[in-house]
Structures are given as structure tokens and as C-alpha cells.
Amino acid sequence: MRTILKQLFFKYCILFSCVISSQNFFAQRLTATDTSEKSVRRYQNVINNNKQLVRFIEYCFTKRNIPKHMRNLAIIESGLDKSQVSSAGAAGVWQFMTGHANDYGLTESDRSDMYKSTKAVTNSLINLYNKYHNWVTVVAAYNCGGGNVNKAMQRAGSKNYTDFESFLPLETQNHVQKYLNACYATGELNSVLQDYYKTPVRQKETPNKQSVDVKKFKENTVKNQGKIDLMETTINGAYHLDTILKYLKIEKSQFLKWNPELERNLAQKGESILILPKNLMDMFTINKYRILTESLKK
Incomplete structure (x- = not known):
């Protein structure tokens, strides 16, 4: 009799454990x-x-x-x-x-x-x-x-x-x-x-922030122009390129030599590294709030 009671007790414990586990599993799933x-x-x-x-x-x-x-x-x-x-x-x-x-x-x-x-x-x-x-x-x-x-x-x-x-x-x-x-x-x-619940897809690892070789940028953009001290900062997708160009008063072609990936990064990632010569970076910093405000109107 004791043996039968022990068997029933163990079966009950196993059943109860399964129920609890099942409840925990479903509790962890997202639903309305x-x-x-x-x-x-x-x-x-x-x-x-x-x-x-x-x-x-x-x-x-x-x-x-x-x-x-x-x-x-x-x-x-x-x-x-x-x-x-x-x-x-x-x-x-x-x-x-x-x-x-x-x-x-x-x-x-x-x-x-x-x-x-x-x-x-x-x-x-x-x-x-x-x-x-x-x-x-x-x-x-x-x-x-x-x-x-x-x-x-x-x-x-x-x-x-x-x-x-x-x-x-x-x-x-x-x-x-x-x-x-x-x-x-x-x-x-x-x-x-x-x-x-999508299955994660292994992708080629990329750095969280845009990797920028400032030295290379200098070499590629300052030929016959003398030495230019390039600086960088991070901006988010609220900025509009045309508005930045308006306040900096430079041609888009020249701007993109320093920032070839900026438009794509702002559109796809919502942020990007902005690279400018020191004098233009100073101008950007001074007008940063105005540029942001005007960008939102576009």
C-alpha cells in the first residue's frame, strides 16, 4: 500500500511540476x-x-x-x-x-x-x-x-x-x-x-558608430589647399542636409567629400558622424540650434 501511495505521490509531483513549467512558459510569451x-x-x-x-x-x-x-x-x-x-x-x-x-x-x-x-x-x-x-x-x-x-x-x-x-x-x-x-x-x-520572435540572422559585424579615418580624409581633400584641421561630431536624423549647407555656405559636392556616407546614415541609422574643418565646425556649433529648428520645418 505504501509503495502504491509513493508512486501516486511522485506522479502527482511530476504532473504538478509540468503544469507549473507550462504556466511559466506561457507567462513569458507576449500576448494581449x-x-x-x-x-x-x-x-x-x-x-x-x-x-x-x-x-x-x-x-x-x-x-x-x-x-x-x-x-x-x-x-x-x-x-x-x-x-x-x-x-x-x-x-x-x-x-x-x-x-x-x-x-x-x-x-x-x-x-x-x-x-x-x-x-x-x-x-x-x-x-x-x-x-x-x-x-x-x-x-x-x-x-x-x-x-x-x-x-x-x-x-x-x-x-x-x-x-x-x-x-x-x-x-x-x-x-x-x-x-x-x-x-x-x-x-x-x-x-x-x-x-x-524572429530568428536572429548572423550579419557581418560593423562598429556601432561610423568608423572615420580623419587622416585619410585630410589626404584626400586638402590637396593644393594647405593643411586643414578636420574635426568630427555626431548628429541625429533630425538634421536636414540642405539646411546644414545653407548655414555653412558651402557647396554640397565639397561637403560630401568630407561626409560621403552622411545622407545614407541619417536615413538608415538615424545618426551619423559629421566631419568638417575647424572653422566650419565652429560655425555649425554656433548655429546648431537654428539648424535643428529649421530642419524640422522641411
């Missing part, structure tokens, strides 16, 4: 948690009531190869209400904080400008995706900052969102879940999950 008709209708109503803004956002995104479902980030951030201001001071459709806004050339008032802020957020999202390689983690980083995401990754020992999620602020975890629910409502959840 609110698929109710009320939830779906709420997200769809926000889109239907702001069709013009949604079309503009999707147009800006598709031009830069950002999926349309990222428009849902604005829905959960502000409900597409440009007058929205959070208790923390974030403002506008995209809820830009002051520091984040300044990084992309936005003034305090520009944060509530749906056109300028959307152009700025496009560059921000591209930078984040190039860093984290999936839109779920991008949503998390947009909410709590890349620093908090990086710390969570280190604590979890993993770069998978489902592994480090518990180390993020609860507000961020809820934010990502709202995003998944919104994507379910717009019929785009599968696209989000396919991007997240």
Missing part, C-alpha cells in the same frame, strides 16, 4: 491581455476620431521603414491629444520630456506641435530600433529610457524583453502591455510578435 470588445472599440475610436493625424504619422513612418503599428505608441502615450501634459511634465502627442525633445531639436512649445514632434519621434524610434532590434523593447525604452532598459538587461543577464521585463518599472511593464493590447485592437499584434 485585454481583448474585450470594449477595449478594441476604445482604441479604434481614437484612430477614427483622428484620421488626419494618423495618416500623417503613418506617412512619416513608412517613408523611414517604421511599421505603421508604431502609431499605437502615440495612442497609449496621449490618446493622440496634442494638449496632453503628464504629471511628470511630458507633453504633446508623443509625450516628449524636455531633455528628450531638446536632443531632437524641439522647443518646449514644439512638443505639442503634432507635425514637428512626429518628425522628431521618427528619428528617435529609428535610433532605438537600431539599438534593441525589436519594437517591443523600443516601446519600453521610449517609456523609461535606455538606461533603465540596459540595467534591466544586465540584471536579467539577457537582452530578451520577456526575460528582463520584471526588472523594469511597473509603469513601463504596463505601458508595453497597453501597446500589445492596442496592436490587438488594430489587427497588428501578429506583426509585432513576428518581429519580436
Whole structure:
């Protein structure tokens, strides 16, 4: 009798262990948690009531190869209400904080400008995706900052969102879940999950920043011109090349001799190294804010 009871006990333990493991497995997978008709209708109503803004956002995104479902980030951030201001001071459709806004050339008032802020957020999202390689983690980083995401990754020992999620602020975890629910409502959840669970493709390793041989640039561009002291800085995709040329008052052909990959890097990576002679770099630095502001109007 005891033998039979022991066998039953062990079978029960094994069965219970399998159930727990199964539950943990599914708990770690991303999914929508609110698929109710009320939830779906709420997200769809926000889109239907702001069709013009949604079309503009999707147009800006598709031009830069950002999926349309990222428009849902604005829905959960502000409900597409440009007058929205959070208790923390974030403002506008995209809820830009002051520091984040300044990084992309936005003034305090520009944060509530749906056109300028959307152009700025496009560059921000591209930078984040190039860093984290999936839109779920991008949503998390947009909410709590890349620093908090990086710390969570280190604590979890993993770069998978489902592994480090518990180390993020609860507000961020809820934010990502709202995003998944919104994507379910717009019929785009599968696209989000396919991007997240995609099989990593081994690519040729490239440095995070554009590698620049300043000495080589000097040799190639200063023939018969005397010695030129070239300097470099990093700019993001908010800058418009024509505006830079306007303020520096130089020909595009000469500018591209120093920066042959700048246009491609700004479009594809959202940032690039800018190389200029010292006198032009000084001029760029002095007019940096004006260049940013004017670039956003194009």
C-alpha cells in the first residue's frame, strides 16, 4: 500500500511540476491581455476620431521603414491629444520630456506641435530600433529610457524583453502591455510578435558608430589647399542636409567629400558622424540650434 501511495505521490509531483513549467512558459510569451470588445472599440475610436493625424504619422513612418503599428505608441502615450501634459511634465502627442525633445531639436512649445514632434519621434524610434532590434523593447525604452532598459538587461543577464521585463518599472511593464493590447485592437499584434520572435540572422559585424579615418580624409581633400584641421561630431536624423549647407555656405559636392556616407546614415541609422574643418565646425556649433529648428520645418 505504501509503495502504491509513493508512486501516486511522485506522479502527482511530476504532473504538478509540468503544469507549473507550462504556466511559466506561457507567462513569458507576449500576448494581449485585454481583448474585450470594449477595449478594441476604445482604441479604434481614437484612430477614427483622428484620421488626419494618423495618416500623417503613418506617412512619416513608412517613408523611414517604421511599421505603421508604431502609431499605437502615440495612442497609449496621449490618446493622440496634442494638449496632453503628464504629471511628470511630458507633453504633446508623443509625450516628449524636455531633455528628450531638446536632443531632437524641439522647443518646449514644439512638443505639442503634432507635425514637428512626429518628425522628431521618427528619428528617435529609428535610433532605438537600431539599438534593441525589436519594437517591443523600443516601446519600453521610449517609456523609461535606455538606461533603465540596459540595467534591466544586465540584471536579467539577457537582452530578451520577456526575460528582463520584471526588472523594469511597473509603469513601463504596463505601458508595453497597453501597446500589445492596442496592436490587438488594430489587427497588428501578429506583426509585432513576428518581429519580436524572429530568428536572429548572423550579419557581418560593423562598429556601432561610423568608423572615420580623419587622416585619410585630410589626404584626400586638402590637396593644393594647405593643411586643414578636420574635426568630427555626431548628429541625429533630425538634421536636414540642405539646411546644414545653407548655414555653412558651402557647396554640397565639397561637403560630401568630407561626409560621403552622411545622407545614407541619417536615413538608415538615424545618426551619423559629421566631419568638417575647424572653422566650419565652429560655425555649425554656433548655429546648431537654428539648424535643428529649421530642419524640422522641411
